[in-house]
Amino acid sequence: MxxxxxxxxxxxxxxLLTGNPLKIVSGTEINDEYNAIQTAVGTKADTLSPTxxxxxxxxxxxxxxxxxxxxxxxxxxxxxxxxxxVVETLLQALYPVGTIYxxxxxxxxxxxxxxxxxxxxxxxxxxxVGLDSSNTLMDGxxxxxxxxxxxxxxxxxxxxxSDPGHTHVISRxxxxxxxxxxxxGGGLVGTSVNxxxxxxxxxxANSTTGSSGTxxxxxxxxxxxxxxxxx
Numbered sequence: 001m002x003x004x005x006x007x008x009x010x011x012x013x014x015x016l017l018t019g020n021p022l023k024i025v026s027g028t029e030i031n032d033e034y035n036a037i038q039t040a041v042g043t044k045a046d047t048l049s050p051t052x053x054x055x056x057x058x059x060x061x062x063x064x065x066x067x068x069x070x071x072x073x074x075x076x077x078x079x080x081x082x083x084x085x086v087v088e089t090l091l092q093a094l095y096p097v098g099t100i101y102x103x104x105x106x107x108x109x110x111x112x113x114x115x116x117x118x119x120x121x122x123x124x125x126x127x128x129v130g131l132d133s134s135n136t137l138m139d140g141x142x143x144x145x146x147x148x149x150x151x152x153x154x155x156x157x158x159x160x161x162s163d164p165g166h167t168h169v170i171s172r173x174x175x176x177x178x179x180x181x182x183x184x185g186g187g188l189v190g191t192s193v194n195x196x197x198x199x200x201x202x203x204x205a206n207s208t209t210g211s212s213g214t215x216x217x218x219x220x221x222x223x224x225x226x227x228x229x230x231x
Contacts, residue, residue, distance in 0.1 A: 088116055100128070101227040110227050118231035127221060150213025 045052055060074045061067075063082060071079075091114055095101065100122060101110045110119045126146075132138040137145050 119227040122226040122228035
């Protein structure tokens with residue numbers, strides 16, 4: 001056989017290319033191989049609690065994966081983007097156009113706080129009341145009314161007098177003409193007359209008393225920030 005090499009032909013075997021199973025490996029080559037193996041092993045991470053350096057790469061899991069697979073930055077970014085999108089969709093459903101947003105301590109525009117929509121301050125200096133279709137003052141959206149000042153309802157005063165007028169009777173005696181008043185039987189004639197009738201003079205005078213009604217018609221209240229979403 002042309003490729004037959006005697007077992008004692010060491011010079012020929014030693015001259016074979018590296019990797020040939022018939023080649024005789026010298027001590028130098030063994031050291032080189034050993035060092036290369038050591039270097040390779042030394043640069044590999046342990047399987048138990050490895051410490052990685054550089055920029056290690058890993059396959060990116062699909063959205064929705066729920067397993068022990070490593071999550072890459074690409075996976076996390078996509079998941080956060082989807083999460084934020086879901087949260088915004090939910091908030092937009094909870095705060096549609098026309099919704100009133102209330103905050104007890106912060107006057108920051110809700111567009112900054114929730115991250116969407118156009119909002120305007122609403123109901124400044126007013127309390128909110130539910131629409132009442134049976135009351136013409138409150139049967140439409142955003143109708144306003146009421147006053148901060150006390151209002152005296154129109155009214156009148158009536159005095160009832162039990163004596164609208166009366167007369168007094170005055171009796172008088174006079175001598176009938178042609179008769180001696182001192183004759184027996186008299187000749188005296190008695191009559192009576194009435195005084196003129198006069199009504200009792202009673203008047204009701206207008207008068208004021210008490211304190212000013214300015215800002216005295218307010219119910220107990222507490223202030224908050226109101227915003228209405230307009231777009």
